[in-house]
Amino acid sequence: MRTAVCAAAVLCACLAPAAHAQSSITLYGIIDNGIAYTNSVASSIHAKGASRWSMATGFGSGDRWGFYGREDLGGGMAAVFRLESGFSGINGTSSQGGRLFGRQAYVGLSSDRYGTVTLGRQYDFTFDYVAVLMSWLQFGSIYGAHIGDVDDSFQTFRLNNTVKYEVSPFSGLKLGALYGFSNQAAGENGAGFANNRAYAFGLDYLRGPMHIVASYLELSNPSAGLATSTNPGGTVGDEYSGSTSIFYNAGFVERQRIYALGGGYAFGPATLNVIVTDTHLDYRGAHHLRVDNYEINGRYQVTPALTAGLGYIFTNGDGYTGSGAASFATGDHPKWHQVNAGVSYLLSKRTDLHFSAVYQRLAGDASVVAINVFGPAGEGRNSQLALLAGFRHRF
Structure with a gap:
């Protein structure tokens, strides 16, 4: 009996590597903490602002940990999944509204020939394809995203209940399509299939030193995802409203359309990127922005270890004169200027020190400045400055 048991154990040990050789699960993550100085920050748009020194987290990359899995099914097919959780590195709390896997949570099938289809909570293509050319991801910090994240290039909100398809018809080109379900039964006053749904398309072309990207996202009744509204179980959840979401907080958004186009070119050690995003917001009451x-x-x-960058963003608003417009403008032509600067130094392949600065100034009819995540500068302030120094480790 003992001989049989030993033989079985040896056989299992020999077969186990073969049985699992075609499957893999990767544990990964980022933690990024540091010190920040802001010349003025307030609890609300109309409150008085004051300078602040603080500990902050997620400078260059939002803190996260996650699992990515892949199982080879044969014939060029594989099952894939990702569970990714966001958290604060300075106090340990969960991000994305306290969700366990609030950054991403999906499962799907991947084919070498036919592409990949995934289902769950996912990014849209503005982030997947276009944001990679933006200064906040290239060299800056998360605080350097576009004001109000009106184009969702920072992913203030992810998309729930989605089916996403990506395919590469030939080397260098990726195409994508996404649909997000409202998960709501038919009803009165607009409730039903289209209440808080989404659809999106994307293109990513990389050939040699040239990179061209484009995306489109349309949301129907995204404000319905707020907990006090009509469909918090739809594709946009309760993340749609935040302290710096100045355009979403201005009223109930019935439709949001985001067009994005970008291009980059590498000249040896230097890279130049240009991005344009065009966002249309239709508010309840026939108001538009x-x-x-x-x-x-x-x-x-500069060297293999040292990278530096500089970016400029001009934001031009037009059209909204409803009562909610007073939360960000005194007229229908608000404008903003923003400068992002950043330097990072690699201590190893996985660890770096980084420094960044974000300066934002209002113009035209704009009445508030609000650097991403930090919050508004306060009443009477026409500019805001943030200086940040952080230590980041990837695992």
Whole structure:
């Protein structure tokens, strides 16, 4: 009997590597903490602001940990999944409204020939394809995203209940399509299939030193995802409203359309990127707002370990004169200027020190400045400055 048991154990040990050789699960993460100085920050738009020194987290990359899994099914097919959790590195709390896997949570099938289809909570293509050319991801910090994140390039909100398809028809080109369900039964006053749903498309073309990206996202009744509204179980959850979401907080948004186009080119150690996003917001009461972001940024690889970059963003708003417009403008032509600067130094392949600065100034009819995540500068302030120094480790 003992001989049989030993033989079985040896057989299992020999077979186990073969049985699991085609499957893998990767544990990964980022933690990024540091010190921040803001020349003025307030609890609300109309409150008085004051300077602040603080500990902050998620400078260059939002803190996260997650699992990515892949199982080879044969014939070029594989099952894939990702569970990714966001958290604060300075107090340990969960991000994305306390969700366990609030950054991403999906499962799907991948084919070498036919592409990949995934289902769950996912990014749209503005983030997947276009944001990678923006200064806040290229070399800056998360605080350097476009004002109000009106184009969702920072992913203030992710999309729930989605089916996402990506395919690469030939080398260098990726195409994508996404649909997010409202998960709501038919009803009165607009409730039903289209209440808080989404659909999106994307293109990513990379050939040699040239990179071209484009995306489109349309949301129907995204404000319905707020807990006090009509469909918090739809594709946009309760993340739609935040302290710096100045355009979403201005009223119930019945439709949001985001067009984005970008291009980049590498000149040896230098890279130049240009991005344009065009966002249309339709508010309840037949009010409309258009917000265009124009960004140009450059990054230079000074040494293999040292990278520096500088970016400029011009934001131009037009059209909204409803009562909610008073929360960000005194007229229908608000404008903003923003400069992002950043330097990072690699201590190893996985660990770096980084420094960044974000300066934002209002113009035109704009009445508030609000650097991403930090919050508004306060009443009577026409500019805001944030200086940040952090230590980041990837695992």
